[in-house]
Amino acid sequence: MVKRYSILLEDGTVGETSLCFEPKIGNLVIVSLHDENGIPIEKDGMVKAILSVEVQALAKTISPKMAEVVTVVDIDGNGACGYASRTGAKRQRYHVGGIAKREIGKKKRISTCAVI
Numbered sequence: 200m201v202k203r204y205s206i207l208l209e210d211g212t213v214g215e216t217s218l219c220f221e222p223k224i225g226n227l228v229i230v231s232l233h234d235e236n237g238i239p240i241e242k243d244g245m246v247k248a249i250l251s252v253e254v255q256a257l258a259k260t261i262s263p264k265m266a267e268v269v270t271v272v273d274i275d276g277n278g279a280c281g282y283a284s285r286t287g288a289k290r291q292r293y294h295v296g297g298i299a300k301r302e303i304g305k306k307k308r309i310s311t312c313a314v315i
Contacts, residue, residue, distance in 0.1 A: 205251040206230050208244035222246050254302060260309070267306050271299035 203217050206228060214230025222228055229243045255273040258266035277283040280296040 202253065203251070204249055206246055207248040207250055208242070209247045210244055212242055212244060213250065214242060222249060224248065252298075254298075256302060258307065258312070261306065264309055265306050266309050266312065268302050268304060271302050274298055 202219075202221075203215060204222060205213065205215050206222060207213050208228075208230065212230065212232065214232035216222070216228050216230045218228070224246050226246045227243060228246055229241050231239060231241055234240050252275045254271060254275075256268045256271045258268050261267050271279045273279060274295050275283060277295050279299045281294075282292050283295050284292045
């Protein structure tokens with residue numbers, strides 16, 4: 200399965216990439232982004248940080264293109280409670296339950312979600 204990730208490269212560039220594996224810090228990747236004129240470009244570099252987090256939630260459809268989050272099932276494979284860190288570093292820990300509570304009631308575009 201291919202997933203989309205937001206990546207920070209070591210040179211400070213932020214872009215998105217689609218991969219069939221989870222990128223690790225130090226991996227060489229190619230990201231898609233836009234230049235100062237809005238033209239789509241690609242840039243390669245070493246991963247400094249992974250900025251995106253995968254959230255699995257139950258949602259109800261409120262219109263043909265929108266859904267509202269009812270409950271959060273999982274955040275990045277850590278469940279919906281406790282603490283987690285994207286890189287394993289203590290300074291980057293976040294409270295999973297707090298993130299889950301913030302997502303409840305939010306409206307999401309169905310086109311940006313993977314329907315399971």
